[in-house]
Amino acid sequence: MTVDSNERLESQIGEWRSYMRRRRELHKTDAEELEDHLRDRITELHEAGLSDDEAFLIAVKRMGSLDELSREFAREHSERLWKQLVLPAEPDAPAAARTRRELPVMILCAALAALAVKLPGWLGASMDDDDSASFYLRNLSLFALPPLAGYFCWQRRAGWRTIAAVAALFVVGAVAANAYPLGGSTDPEDEPTQSLVLTAIHLPLALWLVVGIAYTGGQWRSDRRRMDFIRFTGEWFIYFSLLGMGGGVLTAFTAGVFNAIDIDPEDFISQWLLPCGAAAAVIVAAWLVEAKQSVIENMAPVLTRVFTPLFAVVLLAFLGGVVWTARGIDVERDALILFDLLLVVVLGMLLYSISARDPAAPVGLFDRMQFVLVVSALVIDALVLAAITGRITTWGFTPNKTAALGENLILLANLGWSAWLLIGFVRGRMPFARMERWQTSYVPVYAAWAWAVVLLFPPLFGFE
Structure with missing residues (x-):
């Protein structure tokens, strides 16, 4: 200064x-x-x-x-x-200088991510080849997330210990995705193995939290820095979605204008524009969040305030339907994924409302609405767990059911204690800061579970 x-x-x-x-x-x-x-x-x-x-x-x-x-x-x-x-007060203001310095590094990292998507194709694993489908499914997160972690390590001037830890975790993820015989049929009509699907779902989550270590500059033990990464994740998702919508418009125009002159751009779109653009957008979205943080840092909390009452009404209506029809929850895989996503969205809304709330502010209507939302999600999670337990008792353990059981138990613990803390806060018996500490302290639990599914589940269930 x-x-x-x-x-x-x-x-x-x-x-x-x-x-x-x-x-x-x-x-x-x-x-x-x-x-x-x-x-x-x-x-x-x-x-x-x-x-x-x-x-x-x-x-x-x-x-x-x-x-x-x-x-x-x-x-x-x-x-x-x-x-x-x-309008910066001076042309060489620190923020402007920092943006100019970071822009070429961002472009380099985005280019590396885009090239990483094409590298397997140059080595023989074509995107159009059904035999290579399982390879791309397992390694999707390994194309863009390492350059993103590298960008944050450079930006945060991370020490060698942090860089080594981040690199080692990416190597572990790459080995688990490619050394394990996860299967993947050469027949496109056959279903992929459960181990392959679980790895494809959980490895990106595990590696995203590795990006969090780079984002915090190695200060992962700090509650404040973990909350910063949670805020970043929400804003990144919004920017990435906006870039995706813009990319969809670009793709449509590209197809339209070239078809008008009898040139078929399908190969270019499917082989270059979409995969390379998606990988590069991961880096660009992160740079936009950092560059525009001071202007749009509250976008995720604003959306949270809009959708919290709506989700609360939907969950209450769903629970009313369960009571009225006396029907249990379907525990087929697609239904389980839907309910788990719903619970994750509820926790996300809770996190982003916490990130924007001043701990010293008095209790308001929105806090009570959040309590209703969390309790409704907690009841739904208990119903899902009861259904999963019944299926396991009847048919035994499988990778999918075991993963679903563990994830819902983790969500149940988070939602249950969150409900307890919220009711204590609403009744004036607990400070709101305890809720924030609980949520940030729980992030490593998700990381540990994601890594357990990636590293332990395939050999535990015989790579089925």
């Missing part, structure tokens, strides 16, 4: 302080406490890579959710603050 930058930041804080002290309803001690809170938030944002002006703007914005006076200050000074955000 330069001297001029520090003076400008102190001037902004001084203006905010003067505004606070002019309000008769605010005692001096309260103003000092709010200022300490503001400075802590600015420091955290500055450490995350934001410029002083950006950090001040976002900190004041977040303070607005804590206190009406800060909200009024943000409204009265919005024009000047937004100009500081959009």
Whole structure:
């Protein structure tokens, strides 16, 4: 932080302080406490890579959710603050310099991810070859995630220990995906083996959390850094989805314009545009989240607030239907995947509402709505577990049923304790910070389970 930058930041804080002290309803001690809170938030944002002006703007914005006076200050000074955000005070501002420095590295990593998709084809594993379908299914996450982890290791200036740990975990994942005889029939009409499907589902989850180690710069034990990665994951998913929709439009136009001149672009689209574009988009989406963090950092929590009441109504209606019809839950594989995805979405909405909530804010209607959502999901999880247990008792253990049983037990534990913490918070008996610590502390449990399914399940069930 330069001297001029520090003076400008102190001037902004001084203006905010003067505004606070002019309000008769605010005692001096309260103003000092709010200022300490503001400075802590600015420091955290500055450490995350934001410029002083950006950090001040976002900190004041977040303070607005804590206190009406800060909200009024943000409204009265919005024009000047937004100009500081959009128009850097100096052409060589730290944020702009950082973006220029990171752009070529991002392009390089995106190119590596795109080339990684094509490399197996150059070695004989064609995407159109049915014999190679199982190879791509197992290794899909190994094309783009290593370059993404490398990008974050470079960006965070990770130490050699962190780099070595991240690289070793990717090697372990690659060995498990390719050394195990996971099967995969040469007949396209045959179903892939359960071990192959489970590896294809769980290896990306395991490796994504390895990316989290790189994202945190090796500080994975920090609750705050794990929550930062959770926020990043939500925003990354939104950006990746937007890029995917844009890519769909590009693909449609490409097909249309070339077909108009009797040139068939199908091979180019299927062999280059779609696979290479998807792999590169993984890196580009991550760069966009980092580059635009100060502007759109609250997109996932906003969507959470929109959909939490809707999901709560749907789950309550579903439970009402179960009671009315007295029917159990179908535990076929597709139904299990659907219910597990539903429970994961509920936990995701809980996580992103936690990430944007100020722990000091009082209990509101949205907190009670979240409690209803979590309890409804907890009841559904218990019904799914009862159905899975019944099938296992009748037909015995299989890789799919065992994986489903373990995942639903893990979700049950998370949802159950989350419901307990939420009811304690709603009744004023527990601080909200305990909920955040619980969720961030539970992330390694998901990582351990994903790795267990990838490494232990195939040999445990005879690679069936």
